[in-house]
Amino acid sequence: MSDSIDLAELRASIRDVLVQEADSVRVHAHVDRLAGVGAGGRVTADCFHDRALAATVASLGWAGLGVPEADGGLGLGMEALAVLYEELGRCAAPIPLLSTYLAADVMGQAPHMVRDRWLPALLSGEIFAAYAPATRLAGDRLTGQVTHVLDGASAGVFLLGLKGGRLAVVARDAPGLTVTPVPAVDHTRGMAHLALQDVAVDLLPVPAAVADRHAALALACDSLGGAQAVLEKTIEYLKVRTQFDQPLGRFQALKHRVADHKLRLEVARSLVAEALAAEEGDWALGLAQLARAGANAAYVAIADDAVQLHGGIGFTWELDIHLYLKRARLNRGLFGGDDSAMDLAAAALVTVPPAPAVAPVAGAPRPLDHVSNEEAFRAAVRAWLSAVVPADWKGRLLGAPEEDYVAFQRRWFDELKKVGLATPHWPKSWGGEDLPLTHAVILNEELARADAPRPDMFTVSLFHLPATLFAYGTPVQQERYLTGVRDRGEVWCQGFSEPGAGSDLASLRTRAEKRTREGGRVVYVVNGQKVWSSYAANARYCLLLARTDPQAPKKQAGISYFIMDMDTPGVTCRPIRQMNGGAEFCELFLDDVEIPAENLIGAEGEGWRIAQATLSAERGLIIVDLAERLRFAMEGLLSAAGTGAVGWWSDAAHRRAFMGHYGRMLAVRRTIREMMAEVAADPHMGASPLPTYVKVLYSELLHEHTAFLLDRGGPAAQVARPRLTGDGNQAVGPYEAYLWSYAWTIAGGANEVLKNIVAERVLGLPR
Amino acid sequence: MATENDIVAELAASAQRVVADGPGPTGARSRRSQLPGYDPSYLGLLTDLGWLGILVPEEDGGIGLGLPEMAAVVRELEKGLMGEPLLPYAVLGARVLVHGDGPARAALLAQVPAGECLAALALDFNGALPAVTAVPADGGWRLSGQAGSVVGGVSATHLLVPAQAADGVRLFAVPASSPGVTRTHLWRADDTPLGQVALAEVVVGNGEVVATPAAAETAVARALDETRIVAAAGLLGLSEHMLAMTLDYMGVRKQYDQLIGSFQALQHKAVDLYIDKERAAAALQFGLATGGDPATLPLAAVRAKGRCSDTACRVARDSIQLHGAIGFTDEHDLGLYVKRVLTLSAWLGNAGEQRRRFIDMGWALA
Ligand SMILES: Cc1cc2nc3c(=O)[nH]c(=O)nc-3n(C[C@H](O)[C@H](O)[C@H](O)COP(=O)(O)OP(=O)(O)OC[C@H]3O[C@@H](n4cnc5c(N)ncnc54)[C@H](O)[C@@H]3O)c2cc1C
Secondary structure, three states, X not given: OOOHHHHHHXXXXXXXXXXXXXXXXXXXXXXXXXXXXXXXXXXXXXXXXXXXXXXXXXXXXXXXXXXXXXXXXXXXXXXXXXXXXXXXXXXXXXXXXXXXXXXXXXXXXXXXXXXXXXXXXXXXXXXXXXXXXXXXXXXXXXXXXXXXXXXXXXXXXXXXXXXXXXXXXXXXXXXXXXEXXXXXXXXXXXXXXXXXXXXXXXXXXXXXXXXXXXXXXXXXXXXXXHHXXXXXXXXXXXXXXXXXXXXXXXXXXXXXXXXXXXXXXXXXXXXXXHHHHOOOHHHHHHHHHHHHHHHHHHHHHHHHHHHHHHHHHHHOOOOOHHHHHHHHHHHHHOOOHHHHHHHHHHHHHXXXXXXXXXXXXXXXXXXXXXXXXXXXXXXXXXXXXXXXXXXXHXXXXXXXXXXXXXXXXXXXXXXXXXXXXXXXXXXXXXXXXXXXXXXXXXXXXXXXXXXXXXXXXXXXXXXXXXXXXXXXXXXXXXXXXXXXXXXHOOOEEEEOOOOOOOOOHHHOOOEEEEEEOHHHOEEEEEEEEEEEEEOHHHOOEEEEEEEOOOOOOOHHHHEEEEEEEOOOOOEEEEEOOEOOOOOOEEEEEEEEEEEEHHHEEOXXXXXXXXXXXXXXXXXXXXXXXXXXXXXXXXXXXXXXXXXXOOHHHHOHHHHHHHHHHHHHHHHHHHHHHHHHHHHHHOOOOOOOOHHHHHHHHHHHHXXXXXXXXXXXXXXXXXXXXXXXXOOHHHOOOHHHHHHHHHHHHHOOOOHHHHHHHHHHHHOOOOO | OOOHHHHHHHHHHHHHHHHHHOOHHHHHHHOOOOOOOOOHHHHHHHHHHOHHHOOOOHHHOOOOOOHHHHHHHHHHHHHHOOOOOHHHHHHHHHHHHHOOOOXXXXXXXHHOOOOOOOEEEOEOHHHOOOXXXXXXXXXXXXXXXXXXXXXXXXXXXXXXXXXXXXXXXXEEEEEOOOOOEEEEEEEOOOOOEEEEEEEEEEEEEHHXXXXXXXXXXXXXXXXXXXXXXXHHHHHHHHHHHHHHHHHHHHOOOEEOOEEHHHOHHHHHHHHHHHHHHXXXXXXXXXXXXXXXXXXXXXXXXXXXXXXXXHHHHHHHHHHHHHHHXXXXXXXXXXXXXXXXXXXXXXXXOOHHHHHHHHHHOOOOOO
16 A cells, blocks of 8 residues: 555645645635526536536546556555545535545446446546435335435436445436436535436445445545634634734634634544554444544534634635535535434444454463564463453452552552563663554553553653653663662652642742752752642652742743652641542642752753653653553443443434544544654654643543443442542542543643643644 | 512522521531431421421421422522432422322321421332332231332331332332331432332331322322422532532632633633523423423423533533642532532433433424
């Protein structure tokens, strides 16, 4: 297959053509023409597309993109067509290529007789095609009606999905077939009603599923392109339109709305990419439908709001916005509508067996000895996990005292450490394993599948600390503290937040004053209060932010970053009970705490910049395996639904809501993999928005999904049960999981604040 | 003569006073996971105020007011987390008795206003009738089975048990101290007790029949719907209270040198919550206006309970988010309200279940 460079080039070349041939002026002209037709003009088969554009397309040979080379095409497959469909959607191109290339794809797989008759004409642009999925017709002589066939008005040949999952081909001029063109409100496309009276058709040996998958993916791409374009136009408008003496884009409520749209678009994009990558069978079919529903929903939401965000001008005929809105609305209703897409996805995906099988391996191999081969690595991880994960470890921690939890965490950390899996993501020079991305993905999948314990108590030790010290620590600090984690399992906590400084971390007031003690020993004397410091009561050290220069012109500039020994006199730690019953986070009172000068990280006043590295690790990386665990939980539910064990599954609204969550989960996982690839290429990730996306998307999904499960459980799900001691990441039951989900929407930068960041730094709206 | 509205307003005002004088969230906090789940002296106060008899007809010894009056009281009381034990005894239990047609009805009902009869309806989870059977024995009945969800069950004087007999469902008032009755409890989300009752060959006389097969199922169904409407009022009160707490907090918490209430995205969120709350109030109003007629009662209950549950859950969720980490602590009172919302919204069917009922009753297609 083509590599991604080719696809980027392809996209650029398609866009070059379309900005000339299907720009706003041309599309409007076409729409005006058709609207005039609606007002009394003559409806002809060729008035539903832009003929000049069709001629250009024919001369460019785009039809061949997806067709195998043996059949005279370019053999670039669905990925290339996906790019084309997205670009067509981007400019709301008035041309029925989606249906035509879908037909070409199917015909390419048909026997010679059919293929030779239709494929050349489809590829040369001589005729267009239309597809009507899942009709109620059956047999090789058809009688009946098929209504609202997309692109049917322009089509010279029709592909019909029959009862029983077969496909039939029929020419527009076949005896007994009457085609009545139907203009759509979306004037960039047309439809037709078909009346069949004993029409002879060619039955194809190609299953309708092939056409359905193509149709779903194509529609998803069209929506993706349209959504992207209409969002860009809206953001542009928010930047230039001023009211109340400022650009509209400065209003925070509007920032949050477009940030939400951007996130929706990211989800849709990931889901479509995931569906394109799915190879075959029910999995591929289900994902295509899920992608279609997801992309259409994003398109509708964005286009709807685009009108509102443009105000009065958004309601005019002249602007492009309504073209997108109408196209979005039609997309959503096509091919049985989006509800049916969700139902098809559900039906296909309940049958998919969870996760790949591997050949069993005896004993408890050291997984890192098997990195040469992915399969072998997976098998080794799985075997190792089944040997070391204590049976019923959750049962034993239910309602257990805090000490048991701490002891268990230490034991589990040791177990991981023994085989190098406590710090596999660290670079080799620091005793890590430089584990390749593919392997890290496998490792997380297997940890999730085994429902293995999570070393939550070591979160700051394993993520925040290295993210900080790798880049900014002195060699001595690195040597001392990274080794401490790796070899001795030292627990760290993070002392950033204060009662007055939550979202606005830079306003922190804890004070560090430099003093010289006798013998010339330089120390910082720290006074202040920290709050919400997770696992501080168990921590040996703290990553502390304090103000060294209260006079600094910018408040960020006066902050410094310290390593604080929790045993230093003057440190008082008080656990705070949380609403979920746990008490991981703590208040820290710091009274004349002396920190030796060598425990300053970076230079004085550099604390704010360094803290960004810490926070970036917090936002994305610690979610990696959690998303994987969510996947296993959801797929467990899917397969239970497949066996009829889930009571609410028969309720369409609940089932579709679940499928929506499932799609979002798959999307987050994909974004996570992209983020991991970025980290592998650049451990500091610079200004990448991906960790922010991951944090917001995961936390919102977790929140909605756990609330959904809690509701399905009714009062029985709310009966108090012993909770799993420790934080709620591995909560047992929907109630615990639901309460804990707040930790994710609030901690690590509250989502509202992250949406400000998305709006300002990613979308470029003014501060 | 006082109009109906005057009485509602007066009752609401006295309930506000009761809340103002009461222990509020502190009391709720100290009662967590404590039996019976309410302060016994509070029961005395409710008796003195006559509120246990609001829904008992005058001819049966009560004060004979309707759902609007009880709803007004509960809506206010929930703001102080003081809706229990009014809901199980003076609403659900009392209304089951009111709708009964059996010999036990009158005497028990007469004891409700004075708090002498605390009758708790024995149900299974999700409002289903419990798996209890009744077999004739010695001119009376022998009851066996269990009920998994009996709110108020731990401190009830009587358990109202719908039992399956050969000729249909009969409703019995089983004195809680009867031999063969075992009462246990679980804790609900808000740490109030949820009774569980097991009946092992419990012998009851014909005199203990509250409703015969002709009336029993309807009596239970109607009482449940009436209770759903009053619970909806409680959920509305909780929504109002959480929203007020959140607006207060937005008016004092500063970040980035400004009140967080000045951030426009949060203002919009607050307005959305306010509108949602108003919509819930309208659904409750509809429920109260149409809940008096048995023909329209089910729809009234579905709408009020569904909407108010949904709104309260949403307000709860966004209130925590708008409070930030402090809202996630156990020390902050918000969590008590959120858990009360979880409990009350799930009790007798959350929004999803009301929607399901709406469809099952055929209204979706009507
Ligand atoms: C479970 C948990 C664990 C935590 N662990 C740690 C830890 O280990 N170490 C540590 O240092 N901290 C920790 N925190 C604290 C966390 O970083 C803060 O809670 C977070 O930064 C938000 O601050 P806050 O709670 O003070 O909320 P506030 O900043 O007071 O915010 C309140 C509300 O206002 C909104 N808001 C604030 N500013 C804006 C704005 N400009 N625009 C729009 N909306 C705004 C917020 O989104 C929120 O909804 C933890 C928090 C939780 C819940």
